[in-house]
Amino acid sequence: MKKKIKNPLIKRIPKELSDDFRKCLTAQTLMRQNELKDYVPRYANPAINFATDDMGSDVAMGGVLLDILIVIIAFIFAVTISNTIVKEASTIGTLRASGYTKGELIRHYLSMPVIVTLFAACVGNILGYSVFKNVVVSMYYNSYSLPTYETIWNPDAFVKTTLIPVVLMFVVNLVVIIRMMQHTPLQFLRHDLKKTKRKKAMRLPKWKFFSRFRLRVMLQNIPNYLILFVGVLFIMIMLAMAVGMPDTLKYYQDHADDLMFAKYQYVLKSYQDMSGNAITTDNPDAEKFAMKSLVRKGEALDEEISAYGIEDDSNYVKIADLDALEDTEVYISESYAEKYELHKGDTIILDEKYEDKQYDFRVKGIYDKCQSIAIFMPIDNYRDTFDLKKEVFSGYLSDSRITDIDHDCIATVITKEDITKMCDQLNHSMGSYMTYFQVLCILLSVVLIYLLTKLIIEKNENAISMTKILGYENREIASLYLLSTTIVLVIVDALSVILGATVMNIAWKQIMYEYSGWFSFFIKPLGYVKMFGFVLIGYLIVMVLDFIRIRKIPMDQALKNVE
DSSP, X not given: OOOOOOOGGGGSOHHHHHHHHHXXXXXHHHHXXXXXXXXXXXXXXXXXXXXXXXXXXXXXXXXXXXXXXXXXXXXXXXXXXXXXXXXTHHHHHHHHHTTOXXXXXXXXXXXXXXXXXXXXXXXXXXXXXXXXXXXXXXXXXXXXXXXXXXXXXXXXXXXXXXXXXXXXXXXXXXXXXXXXXXXXXXXXXXXXXXXXXXXXXXXXXXXXXXXXXXXXXXXXXXXXXXXXXXXXXXXXXXXXXXHHHHHHHHHHHHTTGGGOSSSEEEEESOSBOTTXXXXXXXXXXXXXXXXXXXXXXXXXXXXXXXXXXXXXXXXXXXXXXXXXXXXXXXXXXXXXXXXXXXXXXXXXXXXXXXXXXXXXXXXXXXXXXXXXXXEEEEHHHHHHHTTOOTTOOOEEEESSOOOSSOGGGEEEEEOHHHHHXXXXXXXXXXXXXXXXXXXXXXXXXXXHHHHHHHHHHHHTHHHHHHHHHTTOOHHHHHHHHHXXXXXXXXXXXXXXXXXXXXXXXXXXXXXXXXXXXXXXXXXXXXXXXXXXXXHHHHHHHHHHHHHHHXXXXXXXXXXXXXX
């Protein structure tokens, strides 16, 4: 009986296979006395992979945001079912005293939330595959020239958007209901559902009556306010992404001039023309430079690093002690330093792209006027390091157009538009997406805050009814209960803005480690105001609903529930 031999190469990742092929190709090329100028494997070819990689990164980012949403939903589920049981404590106590078992009550209170969640998940799937898919499709068609698509059912999306919420609803409600059902029928009838009892009331400061009353409301609802803080924090993390992404792209678009050496960077095919003469220009702004690509090898990504050789006393790359650098000393770009957390005095190791050569450099300083991942050294050191002739260079830097060089000799011209091209692309594809997300965050804040403030009002219905009997107006009662929550919400909102931006900044770094290049996460001062304001807008909507709820509480409520 023959055994099927498995090819071990199948299990190897494309990067390893392409590296092996490159080594073989390089060896064969050298044997025939030729030189390998460039080599682009399929996995590193943006013409093949960029669109799918961009969609893949959107899926990863959407997955993180979906996880945050699931956590928020779990909070909402827990608060809702706990509030329902507290509100219906008398009914539950009566049913338990009448002979109904815990299992019957658990099934009763568990069935409706699960049924509603399942129904909502089904409706969401139908809308997602019909109406809302067009929003995402139009976003990608605006960015890429894609062929006609075909909608297919995605089992992974079904698990994350349907099964997980339903299971989460079931588990969270089951745990909360079982925990609440541990109370005796008498405790339910007395609404005595607290496990910890305060034996002595806290002494309050000698403030005015309304101030003391509001402080008492705050102290009584500390657990609810803690849940509010956690929920708002998660919403603020999403808002940091929704507000910070456009701000980051806008920042780099506006500061593109400050992140360029010169307005024009001419890269030549060779420093000599067809006749073997050095390519020169009469443009007085032109300055020679040398450039090549090295590789920083890593586990997740082999990133290209641009190595620049700069003229002494350069008019464009202004580094004070550049001409004093030793052979192995270099300056690195600020982006390089931020991404890999490098500092002055550190040693970096870079490799040739197509040869088995490795270079060790010591960081002498950091150059802040460069967006790319790059290193800088004097052009003479550059030639010595890479064993080049003394007259070799790669192109010209200039603040004005160079018109006296044959176009056939120019490989490419890098301008401001090339620097901002990726920002324009991301802004074009994700601008409307972030706007939708900001609206979603406002709606989430409305739902979360409404549920928690509703719980606070329902816990104090008897007290509110009694104050109405004593002659207080709805406006005065609202100032007692709603102003307390407003003070807490403003504090929570302000803290969440700071913490949300901090968490998003950390998460952004982890995301950028997976990609070539570097963008620092940036939120404008107005962006922080917008983050604060969006949650506040949600709360203002809730305040209107809560005031209506307070107005509807009848005065006989206190008389019906005398304990």
